[in-house]
Amino acid sequence: MLSDCAETTPEAQKARPLGRVLQQAGLVSRQQIKTALEKQEKEERRQRLGEILALQGLLTPKTADFFAERWLTIARQKSQQPIGQYFKEAGLLDESQIGLILYEQGQTNLKFGELAIRKGWIKPATRDFFVEHFTSQPQMPSVDYEHKRKIHQDFSKIRLRLFGLNENSLPLDILDEIMLWTEGQVFLTQKLCRLAVETNISVGEEKQIEQLVRTRLIENWQQGIAAEHLSEMRDRLLHNRQCQALELLREYKFIYRQQIEFDESEEQTELIDLGLVKEEEGRLRVSNRIYREVFSLSWIESNLNNLSQQSEQRDRSILDDSKTAPKITRTNLAPDAKTNRSNRWSGWLSLLIFTVFLGVSIPYILQRWQVRTLFLTSTELLTTGKYQQAIAGYNKLLNIDSNYYQAWTNRGYALSGMKKYEQMLASCSSATLIEPEAVYAWNCRGEALHNLQRNAEALEAFERAIEIAPADSIFFVNKSETLLSLKQYDEAVVASQRAIEILEARERTAGKARVAGELATAWNYQAKALLEQQQDRAALAAYNLSLEYNAEYFPAQIGKGITLSNLQQYPQASAVFENILRKDGLTKIQKAEAWFYLGKTLCNSSQVFSGIAAFDRSIELKPNYEAAKLAKARCQ
Incomplete structure (x- = not known):
């Protein structure tokens, strides 16, 4: 059943089992198919193979159905849709991903599939x-120009909004x-956008951008609008902690003169x-024209010469320095304020010695220390609700x-x-633009969109987070909540089940104790989805499991009380609601909700x-x- 014989025509594919098709498409492994088939054989109610793979989190239900x-x-039709549309139909890419790839195609001329x-x-x-199967020739089909232009414009509008601008x-x-x-570098793009607005450049005056770039940014760049950013880039290049500056600059020179292959060396990775440089199709180039x-x-030749001279001087002075360097001795200190002062300054002294030893500029070290301190302090304020x-x-x-x-x-x-939430969305979207693999930025973006009731877009964000980190349960939990809002209950059950499997492991x-809160939430979402599908007994079991983790x-x-009432177990349902109302710490809204469902249960009985x-x-x-008022009228 899992043999590897080649069948390439649609007619030959007709009899091919689903498992072999999925394996050929690179979506599941041979072992995963084997395990799913074994599970299928053991079940009394034979599930379809695609259902099993979806429940295991190996495919989405949309991909399995496709x-x-x-x-x-579709393969027989050999229609000429862009390849991205086929990926979308198969549930492998969403609109935002397709839009981003089309945008980058315009910048790089790379093929859609390659990106x-x-x-x-x-x-x-x-x-x-x-x-092979969805195009008539082994080339990526050309993307319709107007469609591509629209995607590009939509992405550009989003970028403008992130910068607080509009068309x-x-x-x-x-x-x-x-x-x-x-080329999309966020800081430089934002600076130039603001400058273009301030100078009131309008349509037809695009060439003035080059004049602005050269006069306000490149020429005398140490005093220009991006001086701080470019100075940091320079310092990180010439005073690097990870690599020897001389070797790093030599590697940059090679890349500058001609694109070279990416061999994952320490210097290339650091660049x-x-x-400063980016990798495209296995080759490296300078990231943008401004840096270039x-x-x-x-500039490279001048700094290579300086670094070479400094290296020679250090080598010559090592022996002399080792002979004459004074020994550091402990002075007599009082055991109170002087000791504290010594401890406070010793860290700075160590930092000073460290920077001098490595040749790292003190302003750069101080700046990075300030940034790190601000981040830790702000994060502490965040976690305490300030x-x-x-x-x-x-x-x-x-x-x-x-x-x-x-x-x-x-x-x-x-x-x-x-x-x-609008500002939240803008902030988190900025993070995803700067670092497309920033998984919690995608999650943050999804939460913002969910709170703005833009659930289809929220779902795309959570799915992107899952693609980056498929073993993180919180993204599946958030995805299941969004699917509930979209009334996609089958998919919500699958997502919550995947979260539960990860958390139970x-x-x-x-x-x-480490997973109780998250498991309670995941079981609750699964119960809600089952309840909406009128699977009341399964929902009750899920609610009980949720409460096992957080009573x-x-x-x-x-939810448990509602389910018991649906099952016409009215005394048990009333007991649940009455027990809730006896608890301290409920908000007025929670109390109102509990009284409402208690009233419905009492009226039904x-x-x-x-x-x-x-x-x-x-x-x-x-x-x-209003729901309580209407229920009261019906009860009367």
């Missing part, structure tokens, strides 16, 4: 399968000209981490280093604490007067509770 029911029909592979969204085997203040054609210089003109060949102070701290940090994506992410969570090693979890307590009294208590706590 390959089980539709792929062969999807480089981002880790599609495997090479998957790309090859789609090219009226900065036309998209001007932004495109800026992007030719910055990529610095943001500031850190030019003449959101306004935390935001002020992150803002100060980002004025120093606007590429610190972790600060953008945490700033978003602080804004969430203040229920400023962690429970076996880390203990129940005080209000949503699970309410023909205890009309008690039910009406319960509704009255609910309305007293929440005067605008």
Whole structure:
């Protein structure tokens, strides 16, 4: 059944089992198919193979359905849709991912599938399968120009909004000209956008951007609008902690003169981490025109000469220094204030010695120390609920280093604490633009979109987080909540089940206390989905499991009572609601909700007067509770 014989025509594919198709498409392994088939054989109610793989979290239900029911029909048609549309139909890429790839195609001229592979969204085997079966030739189909242009414009509008701008203040054609210089580097792009707005450049005056770049940024760049950013880049290149500056600069020279292959050397990796160079199709090049003109060949040669002379001088002085260097001795100190002062200054003395020894500039060290301190201080404020102070701290940090994506992410969570979800979305989206693999930034973005009731977009963000970190349960938990809002209950069950599996595995090693809160939430979401599907007994079991992990979890307590009432177990349901109302610490809204469901239960069990009294208590706590007013009228 899992033999590897080659069958490439649609007719030959007709009899091919689903497992072999998925394996050829690079979506599952041979062992995963074997395990799923063994599970299928053991079950009394034979599930489809695709269902089993989806429940195991190896495929999405959309992908399983596509390959089980539709792929062969599409393959026979050999229509000329862009390859990205096929990936979308198969549930392998979403609109935001396709838009980003199309945008980058315009910047790099790379093929769609190649960019999807480089981002880790599609495997090479998957790309090859789609090219073979869904296109009429072994080339990526050309993307419709107008469609591509629209995607590009939509992405540009998002970028403008992140910078607090719009098309009226900065036309998209001007932004495109800026992007030719910055290639999307966030700090430089933002600076040039602001400068273009201040100088009132309009459509038809795109060429003025080059004049602005040269006069305000490149020429005398130490005093220009990006002086701080470029100075930091220079210092990190010439006074690097990870590599010898001389070797790092030599490697940069090779890349500057011609694109070279990426061999994952320490120097090449560090240059990529610095943001000075980027890797494309296995080759390295300077990241953008601005860096190329500031850190030019003449600048490289000058600094290579200086570094070589410094190296020679250090080598000559080592022996002399070792003979004459004084020994450090402990002075006589009082055991009180002087001792504390000594401890306080010893750290700075060590830092000074360290920077002199490595040749690292003290201003750079002080700046990085300041950034790190601001981040830790602001994060502590965030965790203690001091959101306004935390935001002020992150803002100060980002004025120093606007590429610190972790600060953008945490700033978003602080804004969430203040229920400023539009600003939260902008902050977290900035983080994903700076670092597309920033998994918690995608999660933050998803939470913002969910709170703004933009659930389809929120789902895409959570799915992106899952692609980056498929073993992190919180993304599956958030995904299941969003699926509930979209009324996609089957998918919500699958997502919550995957979260539960991950958490139960962690429970076996880390203990129940470490995962109890998350497991209570995951079981609660699964119960809600089952309840919506009218699977009341399964929902009741899930609510009980949720409460096993957190007996005080209000949503699970309410859900359990509702389920018992659905099962016409009215005394047990009433007992649940009454038990909730005896608890301390409930908010008025929670009390109103408990009284409301108690009233419904009492009315359903023909205890009309008690039910009406319960509704009255609910309305007293929440005067605008229309559902309670309507239920009271029906009960009467």
